[in-house]
Amino acid sequence: MNAQIIGIGTELLLGFTINDDSALVARALAELGINCHRHLTVGDNPERLARTLEEALSQSDLVVTCGGLGPTVDDITLETIAQATHRSLRLHRPTLTQIQRRFRRRGIRMPKNNVRQAYLPQGAIPFPNQVGTAPGFFLKISTSPTKLLIALPGPPYELTPMLKKDLPKHLKPYAGGEIIRSKTLNTPGQTESNIDAKVADLLKLKGKVTLGIYASPALVKLRITAKVASTKEAEAAILRLERKIRKRLGNLIFGADEETLESAVGALLKKKRLTLAVAESCTGGLVGHRITEVAGATDYFRGGMIAYSNDMKCSALGIPEKTLKRHGAVSAQTARAMADGVRDLTGAALGLGLTGIAGPTGGSAKKPAGTVCIALSTPKGTRVHQFQFPGTRQMVKFRSSQAALNLVRLYCLK
Amino acid sequence: MNAQIIGIGTELLLGFTINDDSALVARALAELGINCHRHLTVGDNPERLARTLEEALSQSDLVVTCGGLGPTVDDITLETIAQATHRSLRLHRPTLTQIQRRFRRRGIRMPKNNVRQAYLPQGAIPFPNQVGTAPGFFLKISTSPTKLLIALPGPPYELTPMLKKDLPKHLKPYAGGEIIRSKTLNTPGQTESNIDAKVADLLKLKGKVTLGIYASPALVKLRITAKVASTKEAEAAILRLERKIRKRLGNLIFGADEETLESAVGALLKKKRLTLAVAESCTGGLVGHRITEVAGATDYFRGGMIAYSNDMKCSALGIPEKTLKRHGAVSAQTARAMADGVRDLTGAALGLGLTGIAGPTGGSAKKPAGTVCIALSTPKGTRVHQFQFPGTRQMVKFRSSQAALNLVRLYCLK
Numbered sequence: 001m002n003a004q005i006i007g008i009g010t011e012l013l014l015g016f017t018i019n020d021d022s023a024l025v026a027r028a029l030a031e032l033g034i035n036c037h038r039h040l041t042v043g044d045n046p047e048r049l050a051r052t053l054e055e056a057l058s059q060s061d062l063v064v065t066c067g068g069l070g071p072t073v074d075d076i077t078l079e080t081i082a083q084a085t086h087r088s089l090r091l092h093r094p095t096l097t098q099i100q101r102r103f104r105r106r107g108i109r110m111p112k113n114n115v116r117q118a119y120l121p122q123g124a125i126p127f128p129n130q131v132g133t134a135p136g137f138f139l140k141i142s143t144s145p146t147k148l149l150i151a152l153p154g155p156p157y158e159l160t161p162m163l164k165k166d167l168p169k170h171l172k173p174y175a176g177g178e179i180i181r182s183k184t185l186n187t188p189g190q191t192e193s194n195i196d197a198k199v200a201d202l203l204k205l206k207g208k209v210t211l212g213i214y215a216s217p218a219l220v221k222l223r224i225t226a227k228v229a230s231t232k233e234a235e236a237a238i239l240r241l242e243r244k245i246r247k248r249l250g251n252l253i254f255g256a257d258e259e260t261l262e263s264a265v266g267a268l269l270k271k272k273r274l275t276l277a278v279a280e281s282c283t284g285g286l287v288g289h290r291i292t293e294v295a296g297a298t299d300y301f302r303g304g305m306i307a308y309s310n311d312m313k314c315s316a317l318g319i320p321e322k323t324l325k326r327h328g329a330v331s332a333q334t335a336r337a338m339a340d341g342v343r344d345l346t347g348a349a350l351g352l353g354l355t356g357i358a359g360p361t362g363g364s365a366k367k368p369a370g371t372v373c374i375a376l377s378t379p380k381g382t383r384v385h386q387f388q389f390p391g392t393r394q395m396v397k398f399r400s401s402q403a404a405l406n407l408v409r410l411y412c413l414k
Numbered sequence: 415m416n417a418q419i420i421g422i423g424t425e426l427l428l429g430f431t432i433n434d435d436s437a438l439v440a441r442a443l444a445e446l447g448i449n450c451h452r453h454l455t456v457g458d459n460p461e462r463l464a465r466t467l468e469e470a471l472s473q474s475d476l477v478v479t480c481g482g483l484g485p486t487v488d489d490i491t492l493e494t495i496a497q498a499t500h501r502s503l504r505l506h507r508p509t510l511t512q513i514q515r516r517f518r519r520r521g522i523r524m525p526k527n528n529v530r531q532a533y534l535p536q537g538a539i540p541f542p543n544q545v546g547t548a549p550g551f552f553l554k555i556s557t558s559p560t561k562l563l564i565a566l567p568g569p570p571y572e573l574t575p576m577l578k579k580d581l582p583k584h585l586k587p588y589a590g591g592e593i594i595r596s597k598t599l600n601t602p603g604q605t606e607s608n609i610d611a612k613v614a615d616l617l618k619l620k621g622k623v624t625l626g627i628y629a630s631p632a633l634v635k636l637r638i639t640a641k642v643a644s645t646k647e648a649e650a651a652i653l654r655l656e657r658k659i660r661k662r663l664g665n666l667i668f669g670a671d672e673e674t675l676e677s678a679v680g681a682l683l684k685k686k687r688l689t690l691a692v693a694e695s696c697t698g699g700l701v702g703h704r705i706t707e708v709a710g711a712t713d714y715f716r717g718g719m720i721a722y723s724n725d726m727k728c729s730a731l732g733i734p735e736k737t738l739k740r741h742g743a744v745s746a747q748t749a750r751a752m753a754d755g756v757r758d759l760t761g762a763a764l765g766l767g768l769t770g771i772a773g774p775t776g777g778s779a780k781k782p783a784g785t786v787c788i789a790l791s792t793p794k795g796t797r798v799h800q801f802q803f804p805g806t807r808q809m810v811k812f813r814s815s816q817a818a819l820n821l822v823r824l825y826c827l828k
Contacts, residue, residue: 015438018434023426042451106804113607284711285699289698289703304719309715311760
């Protein structure tokens, strides 16, 4: 079985929006063992979309479209698919009810436009949208030769649940042959070449199992990919290589696949029955925000202070004014006093204190932008670490939060 | 003049890498007035790439390829272009010298493989690579009809300098007349169909100036695009439509293009010489984080509390325990006490209080997940707003932060 993916939207074609959808769909197809041999992107142009659809359907067994299912006049996918596959659009009542219910729950009157979203090509089996109004659908065009069409909404957060649930459900009967499975091992805050040096030989692997390295600021991912006959074989092959890598990298790895550093930290705090509080200056709340992205954070996160101004550092955290005066707001001493202060104040087992210069302004020769002090206060004492982070204000903030969460992780692992 | 963009790479086709390049090239072409009518992505497969190249060249005046110019055996673009355009590959000595010099500067011996990168299709004019080894190139295949080909390296940071320098240089003589300019107007926290209804007629505009609508959670963008003869004409045409839209949407619009809600709020607070403090429960620090993403936030942001646990709400914000007991932690009364409390504590002009159920757990029949109360405490009094947000935990948090920042914005505009 082979497939083509069509991204639909003038905003994609003009480059105003990056096409994430095609990659998401391609990965989901690869996991099902469906070979994708082309992605296409076209604008909101019915004629061109119709021609592209017909061409793709003539070349491939399966065509997946992303986008153009919204309620506006720009959204041409439903009409064009109906036309290109010689079907009429029919009102699908349960879908209309779902859309109406969505608006009712939010206490908003459904605009007339949204009715259009419930008119589906004849024979289409809709995929209910969990987070938006546009349903996706599966359409069997012919059985011999196999010609299948799947239409998905454009927003990645609407499309993703359908990739997980509806795609496997409808495509499994048709999938077969070699499957692709992959597993990613995630590491925080190490440069790519550092990690690279430790696995250089493995990055050269050729054959059924390969390793790739993907770096972004304060996050380096190693991806193991297996292209084999069965899921079982894939899992075994991945595990063999994973063991080898883990032996070399040890606790540089914080998690796998979609696991974030904040979820890894959360799981460790829960396991060790520890609680955490934060006192944030330069990160402005980012550490607390990341910790609370994880459901169940209430079990281990107490909260804390956003001690952005010096006043706040003194009044709310009880830091002596002379500490700030003598050493400066960005200093090991202040970070320590923040971490200890917030731990005392909240009664949490662990306290984090972050103070630094996020930049681009505010730096000096002695303390340039990117200087960040992070303290972790624990029952065994307080340790302060000073960093010099490169990059923009946003990157310095993110790198600071990454380093702080990693300190908590390493403490829990000890 | 019209174009197609071809992304080359199995990692793109399998979805392991997001295709940023096509968007970058599309935007560069649009600025030159070159109409792009399709993007394609193919794998490292010479036959399929050859077929795709021939097809694209038969349909369009210009084909731009991205990727596959590296030194490894996977990199098939040079050979395939040579074959598809019936040219031989010839060693380009100055390019080889540049590649060798690059390695020498880094103190590394040039691997033999890299010699391949200096063999270019006959007649190609190379683009020196400022940050990597792979040169791009321009190839005039025929003059009548005009058939041009540009090959660019895959890494976005290698390709971007060529888009800025080499693309305009070689394409300007062909880029007849019309250019594309756009401006985006951003609105917060309104459903797409609500905004849509107000500009429905404008979304149907055909011709030189068009309007598009792009929705993501708590953010709806309207993009005006002008396709006209000159920059001056574009600016005037955009301004005319912008005025019309602003008249209808009024203060629903918070900013244009890359302006974020937090930067709009920051600019207003600065202008009105107001300071802000936050007391965050369900958002866990997200509002503070967003405010401090803007350089210079020190001027108006005091900081605040992440009052995640009930203890923190009472001890640090001085909320009477009976308020929590009687009305619950998620209630208008608690939100009000949080906003007033943090305002008192910090001496800020404005205080925000947010409390809610981010979900997915923790909700009840009366207060389901997504219930959020937001209070804004001001010198003119305190107002509380209750919301019922849809979506995941992450979305509820983001929508809450968006609604809170928008309340501050609307207050400043009054």
